[in-house]
Amino acid sequence: MNYRCAHRWAFPRWGAALSEHTDALAAPSGHEVSVRVTHCGMCHSDLHIQAGGFDMGGGKLTSLERAGATLPLTMGHEIGGEVVEIGPEVSGVALGDKVIVYPWLGCGQCAVCLRGDDHLCPRAARNLGIQLPGGYADMVRVPHSRYLVPIGTLEPARAATFACAGxxxxxxxxxxxxxxxxxxxxxxxxxxxxxxxxxxxxxxxxxxxxxxxxxxxxxxxxxxxxxxxxxxxxxxxxxxxxxxxxxxxxxxxxxxxxxxxxxxxxxxxxxxxxxxxxxxxxxxxxxxxxxxxxxxxxxxxxSYVAGLEDLRELVALAQRVDLPQIPLDLRPLASVNQALDDLSHGRVIGRVVLQP
Missing domain, CATH: 3.40.50.720 (NAD(P)-binding Rossmann-like Domain)
Incomplete structure (x- = not known):
């Protein structure tokens, strides 16, 4: 597989259907990590992202463009996969590791991030699947290895959903x-x-x-x-x-x-x-x-998602306790538009998980 190339499904304008794109990837630098996506869960919030914002009531809509999102936009924030390339400053992660990706990225330096609440960062909050290309792709570039959580023997498709639904x-x-x-x-x-x-x-x-x-x-x-x-x-x-x-x-x-x-x-x-x-x-x-x-x-x-340490705790809990397993609907990534339509019309029981 060519790790310097990402095939992704993105929408070119707000509200449009997704189409396939191909991007060149530079070699990872610093703390960056390249993850080959094996599974990506589909979240209901993706429907709002595709529409361009969230309903604030009174006819007002948030603007994801003002929040730093750019087009074409590749969604997908429940990402599971395999580490295939690492930057020169990466430690604690090895090639071949099976991981899930914590997609709610902060500055990593403020008091909020240091306590593990990167998703609430007041300085530089960015999300894979909104401001940065997400997991509706065969490759994703993660800015820092700290956002990778090893899954051990957990089922990869189910573990991927932990990054948001979980x-x-x-x-x-x-x-x-x-x-x-x-x-x-x-x-x-x-x-x-x-x-x-x-x-x-x-x-x-x-x-x-x-x-x-x-x-x-x-x-x-x-x-x-x-x-x-x-x-x-x-x-x-x-x-x-x-x-x-x-x-x-x-x-x-x-x-x-x-x-x-x-x-x-x-x-x-x-x-x-x-x-x-x-x-x-x-x-x-x-x-x-x-x-x-x-x-x-x-x-x-x-309550807005949860922190990085919460994800680590949930993975540890799933490894320790036999949790009830909700239905997973595994589909090929190429069927993403139909899957989004099914989600918008309430035809999904459990969680859709896309596979590149």
Missing amino acids: ITAYGAIRKLNPMTAEDHVAIIGCGGVGMTAVALLSATSQARIVAIDPDPAKREAALRYGASLAFDPNEDGALRTIGKACNNDIAGVVDFVGAESTSSLAVNLVRRTGQVVIVGLFGGEFRMPLPMFAIKSLQITG
Whole structure:
């Protein structure tokens, strides 16, 4: 294989379909590492990236161009593969290592990065798959070897999804207070990330898991992967039905959709002193009567992926514990446009993983 050439799928303008491109790659310098991509998970946020931004409510859209993204753009931030070239200053990584790539890059020097939260870097946050070419390709250039996490004997396709779906779910559920076997935790949205959260919660918590999703196939899958109850939020009287089934005692809700309707459902479902963790980026505005913050003594928290050390911890957990395995839909990279269409229309159960 020619390691100085990358074949990638990118879109030439916002909202356009992806087409194949070929780029020459210089030899890696400094701390750079070249990774031959073997698997790349597909994330729902890729649909927003392809569109050019996220819905901020009131007709406002963020601009990925202002955030440093340039066209043609190669998406893909759940990257797994093999180290094939290393720069002269790289240490701790060897040719042939099987790794997953942490895609949320920071400056590496500020206090936020030094504590392992590169994804929240206030100085120079960049993402593989947005500002830098991502994993919808056969090769990816990683700026520093510190962002590579060895996977050992883990299944490569599944390990690749840890870089976003895994740590996003892991980071969100870790924000919940400790739960007992009497507590209910509701998961809103049982796509790839929400389903991962159901599986991780079932393996790490005693709480009763309540899955909420309009798709009956996803509700059924959630019940297989650890949920005790499952509900359609679009049914008449859903709020009352869910509350009654849980004795109006839902301690925490994690919203993996992040829409106006789901955030409203979350704050109305949770009990007094309960927690709401908002993860999804569907978009819109959060609305709630201000007195209810105090009256219900709510804790409302945002959660954006998770840190590099969280990824290392999740890999270690998966090596130590037999975690429930959500469905993976393996597809060739050349089918990326159809896969994105299936994702946008809710036809994916679990996670699509592309293979170059």
